[in-house]
Amino acid sequence: MLLSDDTLEKIRAEISRYPQPRGALLTALHVAREELRGLSPELFAELAPLFGLKTREVAEVASFYSLFNQPPARAIIQVCTNLPCCLNGARAVVRALEARLGIRAGSATADGRFALVEVECLGSCASAPVVQVNQQAYLENVTPEFAAGLTVSPEAALGARQPAAVNSWFPPEVAGYLLPPGDARWLELGSYGAQGGWQALARAAAMAPGDLCKLVQESGLRGRGGAGFVTGMKWTFMPPKDGRPRYLAVNADESEPGTFKDRQIMERNPFLLIEGIMIAAHAILADAAFIYVRGEYVDAYRILRQAIADAYQAGILGEQARALGRRLDVHVQRGAGAYICGEESGMLESMEGRKGQPRKRPPFPAQRGLWDQPTTVDNVETLSHLPAIVQNGAQWFKTQGAEKSSGHTLFGVSGHVKRPGVIELPLGTRLSDIIFKHCGGLPEGRRLKAIVPGGVSMPVLKAEQADVAMDHESLRAAGTLLGTGGVIVLDDRSCMVRAALVVARFFAHESCGQCTQCREGTGWTLKILRRIENGQGKPEDLDAIADCCFFMDGKCICALADGAAWAARAFLTQFRGEFERHIKEGRCPFPESFEV
Ligand SMILES: Cc1cc2nc3c(=O)[nH]c(=O)nc-3n(C[C@H](O)[C@H](O)[C@H](O)COP(=O)(O)O)c2cc1C
Numbered sequence: 028m029l030l031s032d033d034t035l036e037k038i039r040a041e042i043s044r045y046p047q048p049r050g051a052l053l054t055a056l057h058v059a060r061e062e063l064r065g066l067s068p069e070l071f072a073e074l075a076p077l078f079g080l081k082t083r084e085v086a087e088v089a090s091f092y093s094l095f096n097q098p099p100a101r102a103i104i105q106v107c108t109n110l111p112c113c114l115n116g117a118r119a120v121v122r123a124l125e126a127r128l129g130i131r132a133g134s135a136t137a138d139g140r141f142a143l144v145e146v147e148c149l150g151s152c153a154s155a156p157v158v159q160v161n162q163q164a165y166l167e168n169v170t171p172e173f174a175a176g177l178t179v180s181p182e183a184a185l186g187a188r189q190p191a192a193v194n195s196w197f198p199p200e201v202a203g204y205l206l207p208p209g210d211a212r213w214l215e216l217g218s219y220g221a222q223g224g225w226q227a228l229a230r231a232a233a234m235a236p237g238d239l240c241k242l243v244q245e246s247g248l249r250g251r252g253g254a255g256f257v258t259g260m261k262w263t264f265m266p267p268k269d270g271r272p273r274y275l276a277v278n279a280d281e282s283e284p285g286t287f288k289d290r291q292i293m294e295r296n297p298f299l300l301i302e303g304i305m306i307a308a309h310a311i312l313a314d315a316a317f318i319y320v321r322g323e324y325v326d327a328y329r330i331l332r333q334a335i336a337d338a339y340q341a342g343i344l345g346e347q348a349r350a351l352g353r354r355l356d357v358h359v360q361r362g363a364g365a366y367i368c369g370e371e372s373g374m375l376e377s378m379e380g381r382k383g384q385p386r387k388r389p390p391f392p393a394q395r396g397l398w399d400q401p402t403t404v405d406n407v408e409t410l411s412h413l414p415a416i417v418q419n420g421a422q423w424f425k426t427q428g429a430e431k432s433s434g435h436t437l438f439g440v441s442g443h444v445k446r447p448g449v450i451e452l453p454l455g456t457r458l459s460d461i462i463f464k465h466c467g468g469l470p471e472g473r474r475l476k477a478i479v480p481g482g483v484s485m486p487v488l489k490a491e492q493a494d495v496a497m498d499h500e501s502l503r504a505a506g507t508l509l510g511t512g513g514v515i516v517l518d519d520r521s522c523m524v525r526a527a528l529v530v531a532r533f534f535a536h537e538s539c540g541q542c543t544q545c546r547e548g549t550g551w552t553l554k555i556l557r558r559i560e561n562g563q564g565k566p567e568d569l570d571a572i573a574d575c576c577f578f579m580d581g582k583c584i585c586a587l588a589d590g591a592a593w594a595a596r597a598f599l600t601q602f603r604g605e606f607e608r609h610i611k612e613g614r615c616p617f618p619e620s621f622e623v
């Protein structure tokens with residue numbers, strides 16, 4: 028036997044929490060990997076019978092997830108090289124580590140002490156560049172010098188600490204209701220109750236579920252996970268209650284590059300999310316909620332687990348959940364490094380212990396969701412608006428934002444600004460105010476060139492468009508979308524071909540490969556952009572990129588392909604002159620640009 032009795036016990040306890048054993052498979056792989064410092068065919072064979080699976084089925088699931096496929100080493104140093112980190116010097120960090128370790132990223136030292144890996148956005152873009160060693164807390168604002176210190180010994184790397192100061196806030200003129208006031212790291216149960224927590228739950232529980240759905244629909248709350256669908260409307264898709272269990276699946280995967288807002292709620296205000304979950308569970312008559320947290324968010328996972336344990340202890344959750352007077356369970360699951368597991372049906376697959384490949388729809392989750400039961404999927408931030416809506420009413424909520432985009436939102440701002448962070452502001456706030464008023468503008472001597480307004484899937488805007496109001500309608504009219512509200516700012520020295528290239532590299536890496544157009548289109552887009560950036564582009568390459576976008580957009584199982592197409596197409600059309608210059612001059616004309 029490879030696993031200790033303790034670990035086996037932990038795995039069995041996890042299995043008992045799910046309707047089907049497979050629900051605990053990812054957790055089991057995490058726990059086993061931590062004990063054995065790696066995964067192996069022998070381990071898969073040992074785990075398989077616990078889940079009623081064949082060895083190859085366990086191996087197949089493990090093969091899908093980045094965190095289970097890193098070179099084995101005592102200290103695995105993972106450097107984020109997505110756009111906001113590259114804008115802040117991530118490449119120099121990778122170079123310093125490669126030089127010190129004598130290896131290229133993607134490999135391990137011969138003695139097995141270190142591995143060096145480039146990873147996609149870690150969801151901490153305001154403190155870029157970000158590094159994570161094994162599954163430890165993030166190292167933030169990392170310099171090449173600090174990174175070099177990690178290579179002294181695996182123990183030094185594992186013991187290193189470099190947390191950023193709290194970087195989420197609401198300005199004095201905004202009555203924030205999502206973030207806790209001040210710079211408290213996290214609001215504990217006692218403080219949450221003292222500040223008015225749980226009053227909304229009591230009020231919601233006194234309402235009929237149908238009336239609660241109506242209230243949320245009237246408030247105009249739209250999903251904050253990226254698509255902006257009207258939440259109350261989505262809830263009405265749940266079938267009438269029958270004998271089957273019903274679930275709320277909470278999307279805490281947060282992997283869209285430039286997006287790091289849900290983490291602020293989970294780490295700083297976890298009971299707000301729990302109260303929101305309980306209100307939603309009452310509205311849709313859910314028997315249990317499952318929160319799917321991305322694997323890299325170790326602090327959010329730990330804090331949420333603690334908060335949920337505290338809530339059980341206090342009788343808020345469990346057999347006679349407070350106010351609801353019936354059983355309600357909330358569970359947390361961990362992902363394992365796959366952006367596609369944020370797509371709702373990919374997430375459901377992953378929650379069931381499978382590869383996170385999106386499902387064809389119909390059936391939609393409300394008809395056949397988690398373990399084939401009626402399920403509603405809501406984003407962390409979306410649910411966290413519910414206590415304020417129930418307390419203050421639908422009309423109040425509508426006055427908090429723009430006409431068809433009600434309420435506040437958490438804008439995550441990263442890239443070339445003096446004060447990056449997550450800021451709670453009303454929807455409809457001008458983009459220029461976010462950048463210049465709230466984030467201090469660009470570093471001295473630099474001018475604004477481009478802005479990605481809502482995570483890298485959303486079409487880039489030019490500096491001249493920065494006066495746009497940040498709400499669904501205004502952004503659509505400007506040719507882009509609000510997405511996750513993750514704003515990435517690029518200054519005048521930035522090369523737009525490089526920016527497009529980093530984004531394309533991300534999509535090529537994260538495509539789950541089911542649809543030919545997406546698998547091939549993301550790969551070809553990346554290949555062509557690399558060629559152009561390296562000075563080997565041909566004039567016909569620009570049409571080839573446009574063709575890839577055409578074949579990906581709207582023709583695949585899920586919207587990852589759409590996002591890949593929108594992003595590449597927007598860089599090309601908004602900054603076509605720069606692409607043409609690369610081809611004509613046979614080199615990148617921006618020597619001072621960030622490196623990729
Ligand atoms: C490729 C892809 C990745 C996504 N990632 C996330 C994510 O990390 N978190 C999230 O809440 N929604 C994500 N979504 C959107 C979800 O599919 C879904 O719309 C959302 O979770 C619904 O919750 P909401 O209505 O509260 O926004 C993603 C969608 C796609 C296509």
Ligand code: SF4
Pocket residue numbers: 367384385537538539540541542543545546583584585586587588
């Ligand atoms: S569009 Fe891409 S990510 Fe989505 S299912 Fe198809 S191949 Fe997978």
Ligand code: FES
Pocket residue numbers: 107108109110111112113147148149150151152155156157284285286
């Ligand atoms: S944390 Fe590196 S890009 Fe987001």
